[in-house]
Amino acid sequence: MSDTTSVVLVGVGGQGILLASEILAQAAMLAGYDVKTNEVHGMAQRGGSVMAQVRYGRKVYSPLIEEGTAVALASLEQIEGLRAAHYLKEGGLAVVSSQQVVPVTVSSGVAEYPGDAAERVAKVFSNLKVVDAASIAAEAGNSKAANVAVIGALSNGLEFDEELWIQAIKKSVKASFIDLNIEVFKKARAL
Amino acid sequence: MLKELLSGNQAIARGAWEAGVKLAAGYPGTPSTEILENIVQYKSDLHCEWAPNEKVAFEVAVGASFAGARAIVTMKHVGLNVAADPLMTFAMSGAVGGMLIVVADDPGMHSSQNEQDSRNWGAFAKIPILEPADSQEAKDFVKVGLELSEKFETPVILRTCTRISHSRSLVELKDRVESSKPVEFKKDPPRYVAIPAWARKMRVKVEQRLYKLIAEAEKNPINRLELNNKDLGIIASSATYQYVKDIFGDASVLKLGMSYPLPEGKIREFAGAVKELLVIEELDSLIENQVKAWGIKCRGRDIVPGIGEHTPGRIREIKARLNEQKVILPTPVAESADLPPRPPVLCPGCPHRGTFTALKKFDVAVMGDIGCYSLGTLPPLSSLDSILCMGGSVPMAHGMQKVGEKKYCVGILGDSTFFHSGMTGIANTSYNKGSSTTIVVDNRITAMTGHQDHPGTGKTLEGEETQELSIEAIAKACGYKRVRTANPYNMKEMDSVLKEELESDDASLVVVKAVCPLYAKKLIGPKQEINQDECVNCKACLKIGCPAIESKDGQKPTINPLLCWGCGLCTQICPKGAIKAKAK
Numbered sequence: 001m002s003d004t005t006s007v008v009l010v011g012v013g014g015q016g017i018l019l020a021s022e023i024l025a026q027a028a029m030l031a032g033y034d035v036k037t038n039e040v041h042g043m044a045q046r047g048g049s050v051m052a053q054v055r056y057g058r059k060v061y062s063p064l065i066e067e068g069t070a071v072a073l074a075s076l077e078q079i080e081g082l083r084a085a086h087y088l089k090e091g092g093l094a095v096v097s098s099q100q101v102v103p104v105t106v107s108s109g110v111a112e113y114p115g116d117a118a119e120r121v122a123k124v125f126s127n128l129k130v131v132d133a134a135s136i137a138a139e140a141g142n143s144k145a146a147n148v149a150v151i152g153a154l155s156n157g158l159e160f161d162e163e164l165w166i167q168a169i170k171k172s173v174k175a176s177f178i179d180l181n182i183e184v185f186k187k188a189r190a191l
Numbered sequence: 192m193l194k195e196l197l198s199g200n201q202a203i204a205r206g207a208w209e210a211g212v213k214l215a216a217g218y219p220g221t222p223s224t225e226i227l228e229n230i231v232q233y234k235s236d237l238h239c240e241w242a243p244n245e246k247v248a249f250e251v252a253v254g255a256s257f258a259g260a261r262a263i264v265t266m267k268h269v270g271l272n273v274a275a276d277p278l279m280t281f282a283m284s285g286a287v288g289g290m291l292i293v294v295a296d297d298p299g300m301h302s303s304q305n306e307q308d309s310r311n312w313g314a315f316a317k318i319p320i321l322e323p324a325d326s327q328e329a330k331d332f333v334k335v336g337l338e339l340s341e342k343f344e345t346p347v348i349l350r351t352c353t354r355i356s357h358s359r360s361l362v363e364l365k366d367r368v369e370s371s372k373p374v375e376f377k378k379d380p381p382r383y384v385a386i387p388a389w390a391r392k393m394r395v396k397v398e399q400r401l402y403k404l405i406a407e408a409e410k411n412p413i414n415r416l417e418l419n420n421k422d423l424g425i426i427a428s429s430a431t432y433q434y435v436k437d438i439f440g441d442a443s444v445l446k447l448g449m450s451y452p453l454p455e456g457k458i459r460e461f462a463g464a465v466k467e468l469l470v471i472e473e474l475d476s477l478i479e480n481q482v483k484a485w486g487i488k489c490r491g492r493d494i495v496p497g498i499g500e501h502t503p504g505r506i507r508e509i510k511a512r513l514n515e516q517k518v519i520l521p522t523p524v525a526e527s528a529d530l531p532p533r534p535p536v537l538c539p540g541c542p543h544r545g546t547f548t549a550l551k552k553f554d555v556a557v558m559g560d561i562g563c564y565s566l567g568t569l570p571p572l573s574s575l576d577s578i579l580c581m582g583g584s585v586p587m588a589h590g591m592q593k594v595g596e597k598k599y600c601v602g603i604l605g606d607s608t609f610f611h612s613g614m615t616g617i618a619n620t621s622y623n624k625g626s627s628t629t630i631v632v633d634n635r636i637t638a639m640t641g642h643q644d645h646p647g648t649g650k651t652l653e654g655e656e657t658q659e660l661s662i663e664a665i666a667k668a669c670g671y672k673r674v675r676t677a678n679p680y681n682m683k684e685m686d687s688v689l690k691e692e693l694e695s696d697d698a699s700l701v702v703v704k705a706v707c708p709l710y711a712k713k714l715i716g717p718k719q720e721i722n723q724d725e726c727v728n729c730k731a732c733l734k735i736g737c738p739a740i741e742s743k744d745g746q747k748p749t750i751n752p753l754l755c756w757g758c759g760l761c762t763q764i765c766p767k768g769a770i771k772a773k774a775k
Contacts, residue, residue, distance in 0.1 A: 026196070029196055036358055064503055067520050082524065102741040103533040106742070110531075162293065
């Protein structure tokens with residue numbers, strides 16, 4: 001187990017978590033590792049909390065990550081990062097988008113979105129990188145590429161070099177979006 | 192060797208193609224859906240189709256097998272309940288061309304109405320159950336299963352679960368090998384006609400076959416001994432095997448690729464080789480009970496939970512219990528304790544929202560069904576009162592009406608569910624002189640599972656244009672005199688149509704028709720915005736539960752332009768007329 005690297009990616013259904021995990025998985029594969037990923041389809045995708053997991057190493061057994069063992073956590077939404085914080089190991093890297101997506105439970109008055117979400121994120125994660133993924137993506141011309149911005153910010157914390165990431169993006173993204181996504185990735189990686 | 196990162200479902204599709212399968216049929220259901228969606232890429236070499244339900248899909252595959260062709264049929268766990276009738280008799284007559292039943296379980300119920308362990312079908316139908324533990328095995332076991340099926344003339348179940356079907360891992364790809372069996376149905380009534388006289392003979396053959404299958408289980412390499420440290424031996428299969436390898440490290444493992452019938456000899460050999468034996472199964476204690484019935488001492492259910500999904504963390508807890516230790520797993524951080532829940536919701540622009548918003552105004556008992564509209568039960572819509580099974584809505588509403596329930600009795604189901612098993616329900620309501628109301632929320636596609644075609648869409652799985660069955664015409668043919676259509680984005684129309692049909696003393700059927708916007712991929716109308724000066728913060732628009740309408744800390748609501756599909760429902764709800772088309 002010790003030589004397997006685990007990364008957790010979270011967000012809200014529709015934010016593109018699956019593509020983000022695909023890029024990471026492709027990068028690990030291009031680096032010559034054994035890779036396993038996990039995600040949930042179906043009902044959970046309809047605007048609910050979504051998690052994808054990627055594990056790579058010499059020989060990977062479980063596709064599921066044990067709580068407290070992930071070296072990195074990437075979140076496309078503030079409170080979703082908090083919700084999944086217990087997957088991260090002590091001192092692991094947390095990349096959290098500053099974006100907030102208001103759940104229907106909040107809009108309909110059943111629950112409250114914590115006003116101090118950003119402070120909580122700063123308190124929970126000792127090794128934190130906050131990224132304004134939505135703005136980076138919007139500046140490049142497509143706010144849907146926020147997922148790739150988060151991957152860009154995450155990429156510095158993982159071992160793969162830039163060329164490998166770019167190859168992985170080319171393998172994972174539709175041809176017409178490759179240039180835009182590479183631009184977003186590089187911008188977020190340079191931060 | 193070419194390796195690709197494939198999900199278990201993609202690997203099964205690839206395996207079917209490589210193994211020379213000539214026919215694949217199924218009905219969508221999470222987590223099985225992507226198998227047929229992926230198999231369609233091989234349509235030049237095989238025929239594949241969505242059937243209206245799993246029973247039909249199963250029978251289509253049986254026809255192919257009887258003619259000598261290799262066939263697979265795919266479904267989720269509850270689908271095999273629907274197909275149980277043909278399964279139990281086909282298990283007696285047996286396969287000619289290899290026949291693989293792929294059934295995908297959903298332990299933990301990520302996207303299902305119940306939790307079942309499909310391995311139970313093994314002992315029930317007396318047929319083999321194969322359980323892959325990753326995508327490579329998912330692909331390989333398709334071929335193993337089809338070969339066993341032909342060799343022993345038996346259907347074979349390939350049982351996956353969410354973590355096998357939807358996990359991805361590396362798979363070696365090979366070429367297709369066509370089956371050497373010719374496609375030609377050879378008439379042999381005692382073999383294929385299950386009348387009592389011949390079925391009694393089939394029954395004996397089933398028992399004889401089971402002995403042969405046990406012998407096969409003893410020697411087939413898909414049941415594998417991994418002898419390491421002999422202090423502890425663990426029997427495991429499927430995804431659980433992977434968690435065991437991670438958490439128990441050097442323990443010896445008997446990895447079962449075939450979990451029914453069990454290899455008694457191999458299990459005795461394993462039990463004799465290790466000091467302590469532990470069986471770790473997900474859901475039911477099938478292996479453990481059999482091992483104990485053989486008089487072999489083992490641990491299992493006393494420390495292994497039998498409800499829900501196993502995870503690496505759970506396996507670590509089992510390890511601690513075995514060693515009578517306490518384990519403290521990382522739990523959600525304190526700062527996340529009061530986070531607002533984010534359950535799945537109807538998407539922005541979903542046509543079902545209009546139906547439930549209208550239904551809420553009446554005194555109704557709403558019997559629901561399986562599909563996206565099941566989300567209509569959650570607040571703030573809260574207008575769906577029961578879900579049982581595919582097609583259950585209409586008969587439940589009928590039964591309730593017949594015993595004198597005072598509220599209007601309504602059955603609500605989707606278009607795909609209507610063709611699955613809703614049609615027999617309306618035939619019954621009509622025949623038995625019921626007066627309940629049926630609402631078919633027809634979004635022109637099987638939406639919940641990710642947009643699959645069905646008999647009402649005019650397109651086949653292979654992408655060909657075909658006959659488009661009319662729900663309205665079927666209802667009329669079933670004797671319904673009151674058949675209406677309504678537009679869910681027009682609240683006035685919805686209110687008046689529902690009022691008339693609910694109050695009618697005759698059975699009525701309303702087709703609420705609007706294509707799923709996620710499928711159509713285009714705006715329904717102009718995006719809307721809330722004029723903050725005109726808004727009086729009455730929160731009426733928040734009661735329709737649209738994720739695009741956001742409000743925090745009691746502030747006036749706003750519409751998130753990234754999420755709005757322009758359905759205009761909120762515009763019609765707003766009592767002040769404060770919601771308007773967004774200025775460009």
